[in-house]
Amino acid sequence: MAKRLILGAVALLLVIASAYASFYIAPQERTMGVIQRIFYFHVASAWAGFTAFFICFIANILYVLKRAEKYDWLGVSSAEVGLAFTTVVLITGPIWAHPVWGIWWTWDARLTSTFILWLLYVSYLLLRTLIEEPERRALLSSLFGIFAFIDVPLVFGAIRWWRTQHPSPVIMGGQGSGLEPTMKAVFFFSVFAYHVFMTFLIVERYILEKTKAEVDILRREAEAQ
Amino acid sequence: MKNLDSVFAAYLIGWGIFFLFYLTIAKRTSDLRAEVDRLKVPLLTKEPASQTPGQPAGQKQRDGCLTAYLIFMIVINSATALLYLVGSDAIRRESPNMPGWAFPVLIVLGIFNLVCAVALFKWKKWGFWGFVASAAVAFCLNLYVGVQIGFAIFGLLGVAILYGVLQLGKEKKAWPQLD
Numbered sequence: 244m245a246k247r248l249i250l251g252a253v254a255l256l257l258v259i260a261s262a263y264a265s266f267y268i269a270p271q272e273r274t275m276g277v278i279q280r281i282f283y284f285h286v287a288s289a290w291a292g293f294t295a296f297f298i299c300f301i302a303n304i305l306y307v308l309k310r311a312e313k314y315d316w317l318g319v320s321s322a323e324v325g326l327a328f329t330t331v332v333l334i335t336g337p338i339w340a341h342p343v344w345g346i347w348w349t350w351d352a353r354l355t356s357t358f359i360l361w362l363l364y365v366s367y368l369l370l371r372t373l374i375e376e377p378e379r380r381a382l383l384s385s386l387f388g389i390f391a392f393i394d395v396p397l398v399f400g401a402i403r404w405w406r407t408q409h410p411s412p413v414i415m416g417g418q419g420s421g422l423e424p425t426m427k428a429v430f431f432f433s434v435f436a437y438h439v440f441m442t443f444l445i446v447e448r449y450i451l452e453k454t455k456a457e458v459d460i461l462r463r464e465a466e467a468q
Numbered sequence: 469m470k471n472l473d474s475v476f477a478a479y480l481i482g483w484g485i486f487f488l489f490y491l492t493i494a495k496r497t498s499d500l501r502a503e504v505d506r507l508k509v510p511l512l513t514k515e516p517a518s519q520t521p522g523q524p525a526g527q528k529q530r531d532g533c534l535t536a537y538l539i540f541m542i543v544i545n546s547a548t549a550l551l552y553l554v555g556s557d558a559i560r561r562e563s564p565n566m567p568g569w570a571f572p573v574l575i576v577l578g579i580f581n582l583v584c585a586v587a588l589f590k591w592k593k594w595g596f597w598g599f600v601a602s603a604a605v606a607f608c609l610n611l612y613v614g615v616q617i618g619f620a621i622f623g624l625l626g627v628a629i630l631y632g633v634l635q636l637g638k639e640k641k642a643w644p645q646l647d
Contacts, residue, residue: 248539251539252543255540255543256547258483259544259547259551262479263551267559276471277470277471277472277475278474278475280475281474281475281478281479284478284479284482324489327485327486327489331481331485331486334478334481334482335478335481335482338477338478338481339474341474342470342471342474440486444486444489444490444493447493448493451493451496451497451500454497454500454501454504455500457500457504458500458503458504461503461504461507462507464507465507
């Protein structure tokens, strides 16, 4: 409990520090002005979401191979946390886009693939509510989770492979791309902060899933008596 | 500064989503823990579950959401007080219209909120009224320094959320347990 509290406090302080750095340390972007400061929150949340889905993907593969319920707990926990981060990405994106593009949303490759990613993981969680039997639920949702992850590389590559309304990549974007050094430092600090926060949320969600399993066992024991 | 309101809106909505998500996890975990306690006692004593509450009678119980919210208030108010204390120069640069006296007032408000959160942890009702007073002062201060009325009212939302969280839970409802 104490370790979890410390992790939570550290995560919260890091997130606050990253907001402070985004507003007061990162320099103002010349073309977009102050609205570009959403970048440090929007992109860091997107990366943290991708990592959460990657953890879910690994957990799903491990469940299929080893059939240990801890991997199922980790899978659903990271899927839910990844979904929360993707929701934030889908909301902060249009808030950034509206003053810059003059529209809230457009069906370009990056935006559409991200929306599909969100729908896929909503379906993953819905699927779990439809199957009663725990082992069957874990197996089917794991298989679906492995399939859903295919969209993550598509989201990542969308702005590299196709012409989109969405800005071109500034990190790992090839020649001519990149960030000013202070902006880069603030960005990577934000990415780190949101990854710590994501870890905290996954740990909390995992404990919830573990407690749920404990309740199921106790209920069965109580019924057997 | 053009579009600053959009930037704030993005951060506020994003953090709001994360906070609500965390609250739902804390609430569900707390409910399940209570269920585990309820189910464990009859297994040990072989008595019916409904007749044996998880906690001894007379002991105050706090809902998980309230615990999470109070921890959040403690951390956020400590951070706010520190931010105004350490980063006042940077804030002055970004908000030149902010009067000099506003900084010590905001630092004191942050520390006062911290004390109120600790008081609520110790089941003192004045902690809640302290939050109400502090929100009222912050509301007036925001209007004085030129914050839009919509955003200033948004600041009062914290008290409404606190009141709501104090009403959560059945046996664990905190409001009637406050001294």
